[in-house]
Amino acid sequence: MSKILLKNFLVFLIIFLVIAAIFSTYNASTEKPEEIGLEKLISQIEDEQVTQIIVKEGRLEIELIDGTKQISKKEASESLTTLLKNYNVDPEKTKKVKIEVKESEGFGFWALTLLPFLIPFILIVVFIWLMMRQVQGANTKALSFGQSRAREMHQKGKAKITFKDVAGCKEAKEELTEVVEFLKNPKKFTSLGAKIPKGVLLMGAPGTGKTLLAKAVAGQANVPFFSISGSEFVEMFVGVGASRVRDLFKKAKKSSPCIIFIDEIDAVGRQRGAGLGGSHDEREQTLNQILVEMDGMETKINVIVMAATNRPDILDPALLRPGRFDRRIVLDIPDINDREAIIKVHAQNKPLAKDVNLRKVAERTPGFSGADLANLLNEAAILAARRNKKEIEQIDILESIEKVLLGPERKSHILSEKEKKITAYHEAGHALIAHELPNVDPVQKVSIISRGQAAGYTLKLPVEDRHLHPKSEFIDELAVLLGGYMAEKITFGEVTTGASNDLRTATQLAKKIITEYGMNEALGPRTFGEREELIFLGKEIREQRDYSEKTAELIDQQISYLISQAQNTAQEILTKKKKYLEKIVKELLKKETLEREDFEALFQPKKIES
Numbered sequence: 033m034s035k036i037l038l039k040n041f042l043v044f045l046i047i048f049l050v051i052a053a054i055f056s057t058y059n060a061s062t063e064k065p066e067e068i069g070l071e072k073l074i075s076q077i078e079d080e081q082v083t084q085i086i087v088k089e090g091r092l093e094i095e096l097i098d099g100t101k102q103i104s105k106k107e108a109s110e111s112l113t114t115l116l117k118n119y120n121v122d123p124e125k126t127k128k129v130k131i132e133v134k135e136s137e138g139f140g141f142w143a144l145t146l147l148p149f150l151i152p153f154i155l156i157v158v159f160i161w162l163m164m165r166q167v168q169g170a171n172t173k174a175l176s177f178g179q180s181r182a183r184e185m186h187q188k189g190k191a192k193i194t195f196k197d198v199a200g201c202k203e204a205k206e207e208l209t210e211v212v213e214f215l216k217n218p219k220k221f222t223s224l225g226a227k228i229p230k231g232v233l234l235m236g237a238p239g240t241g242k243t244l245l246a247k248a249v250a251g252q253a254n255v256p257f258f259s260i261s262g263s264e265f266v267e268m269f270v271g272v273g274a275s276r277v278r279d280l281f282k283k284a285k286k287s288s289p290c291i292i293f294i295d296e297i298d299a300v301g302r303q304r305g306a307g308l309g310g311s312h313d314e315r316e317q318t319l320n321q322i323l324v325e326m327d328g329m330e331t332k333i334n335v336i337v338m339a340a341t342n343r344p345d346i347l348d349p350a351l352l353r354p355g356r357f358d359r360r361i362v363l364d365i366p367d368i369n370d371r372e373a374i375i376k377v378h379a380q381n382k383p384l385a386k387d388v389n390l391r392k393v394a395e396r397t398p399g400f401s402g403a404d405l406a407n408l409l410n411e412a413a414i415l416a417a418r419r420n421k422k423e424i425e426q427i428d429i430l431e432s433i434e435k436v437l438l439g440p441e442r443k444s445h446i447l448s449e450k451e452k453k454i455t456a457y458h459e460a461g462h463a464l465i466a467h468e469l470p471n472v473d474p475v476q477k478v479s480i481i482s483r484g485q486a487a488g489y490t491l492k493l494p495v496e497d498r499h500l501h502p503k504s505e506f507i508d509e510l511a512v513l514l515g516g517y518m519a520e521k522i523t524f525g526e527v528t529t530g531a532s533n534d535l536r537t538a539t540q541l542a543k544k545i546i547t548e549y550g551m552n553e554a555l556g557p558r559t560f561g562e563r564e565e566l567i568f569l570g571k572e573i574r575e576q577r578d579y580s581e582k583t584a585e586l587i588d589q590q591i592s593y594l595i596s597q598a599q600n601t602a603q604e605i606l607t608k609k610k611k612y613l614e615k616i617v618k619e620l621l622k623k624e625t626l627e628r629e630d631f632e633a634l635f636q637p638k639k640i641e642s
């Protein structure tokens with residue numbers, strides 16, 4: 033109400049001001065008399081030329097005997113008669129002039145007299161009006177705050193994601209087929225007294241297709257799909273998360289049967305009682321609300337909650353109890369066969385040249401997740417397009433592997449001759465040691481073209497997928513990591529900053545060997561340090577020390593020992609095989625990049641040239 037009143041008032045005010053302005057300009061335009069100085073006026077009075085003077089504040093409107101009109105100005109505070117007296121005008125002559133004092137009028141007058149009062153008033157009104165608008169805006173915002181931001185997805189027609197679009201993940205799909213059945217035909221199960229599962233927890237590394245699978249279940253069962261991310265529940269204000277959960281379930285129940293997908297459930301579902309500050313209260317409330325909603329869901333209502341996490345170890349046990357997320361599905365990083373299948377799925381709508389061998393691509397991509405592979409093919413398509421090709425060739429895909437692994441090549445990042453030489457020795461050092469040690473993956477590529485952060489790189493790829501790693505592999509890996517550093521040191525007598533990344537990696541690896549894998553004799557088969565991840569203003573890992581000061585010292589010692597051992601190994605190989613080091617460097621400086629075949633050819637006894 034008051035808002036309307038205010039608006040009306042403002043409108044009236046504006047109309048009034050406009051009218052006043054028009055009126056005053058109209059007034060001004062009708063009469064345009066000559067403006068004269070006071071001296072002239074006085075001389076005219078003395079000459080008895082003036083018949084009438086109208087005084088409006090500081091303005092004098094003068095009429096002469098012959099009818100011409102003039103204007104003049106005086107100070108507003110001084111009256112005309114005193115003014116004339118001061119100028120020693122003959123009082124007799126003054127009397128002959130008809131002097132009329134008028135209140136001034138018109139816009140100027142009104143503005144002048146009213147504005148000093150009006151301006152603060154207008155300002156206050158505008159201010160209050162703005163404030164009210166603000167408050168109202170905030171109100172509506174605060175109201176929508178508690179609503180879930182879940183995205184609903186109805187899949188239709190060809191765009192529908194089904195199990196066909198998910199390659200590999202055989203066991204997961206088998207397990208989920210049951211869920212699809214529940215959604216499609218609940219009676220079949222309930223008539224036998226079976227309870228419909230409420231929650232399915234998908235566990236797996238990022239990019240292994242958790243979201244994809246959840247969507248595929250919805251698509252396969254032809255039901256709506258609500259998705260929200262756990263981190264969206266965690267807001268600044270306590271209680272918002274819980275109300276979002278409530279809202280989400282309300283929406284979902286309305287469109288039952290359907291699937292609710294909660295991504296990153298670990299953001300809210302981590303063990304209660306761990307954490308810091310307010311965000312932890314909020315999480316707890318949100319988590320409780322999820323549990324309440326899941327428990328309260330009647331068996332008739334056919335809503336299945338699927339949640340994804342890559343940290344199942346930190347989830348609150350309450351989430352995993354029967355009747356909640358009691359179905360757990362693990363998604364592994366794909367093995368070679370699955371990788372091939374995933375590549376095939378993503379290659380479907382891309383024109384491939386005849387020379388493309390997807391099996392070879394799968395061989396070259398151990399450790400890639402489904403998302404990495406999808407990205408790889410996309411990069412390959414972009415690369416092929418940049419090269420004006422009509423089809424994607426094998427070489428485009430292979431080159432994209434490195435791009436996905438190491439970041440884009442930076443050919444423009446030109447090294448000086450000196451830097452190039454240092455980089456060549458550094459990389460040759462890594463490569464030579466990798467070649468000489470038995471427990472290291474074969475070198476696929478050595479390059480001194482900078483990529484991402486690195487000045488050069490040595491790429492090693494495993495021949496097969498491996499899940500278990502023996503200590504010997506780590507020990508050799510440490511020597512390879514130090515190969516670059518030692519090659520620089522032996523050749524130039526000093527090292528550059530180029531080795532810093534290697535050193536960090538090596539130190540972390542050495543620490544893991546001791547504190548996580550129990551591979552150190554002196555410290556024995558146990559772990560050191562309880563890791564605790566906190567989500568509090570971003571991600572943070574805090575390590576809790578669960579060992580004594582003395583042990584800490586020992587760990588330090590052992591890390592240094594492992595690294596110095598690796599240093600010795602590297603030094604030994606580099607000095608013994610200096611000939612090969614020089615060979616690799618020479619070749620690298622010439623070609624900048626050596627593929628596996630070129631690299632290995634360097635170690636073959638030279639063919640006798642004829």
Ligand code: ADP
Nearest residue numbers: 198199238239240241242243244374402403406
């Ligand atoms: P997550 O949720 O586990 O982090 P996503 O489900 O979002 O991973 O996967 C990201 C993308 O990776 C998918 O959109 C899909 O293109 C691709 N992808 C992952 N796994 C597979 C798979 N098994 N088959 C086909 N594509 C996959």
Ligand code: ZN
Nearest residue numbers: 462516531534
């Ligand atoms: Zn290096």
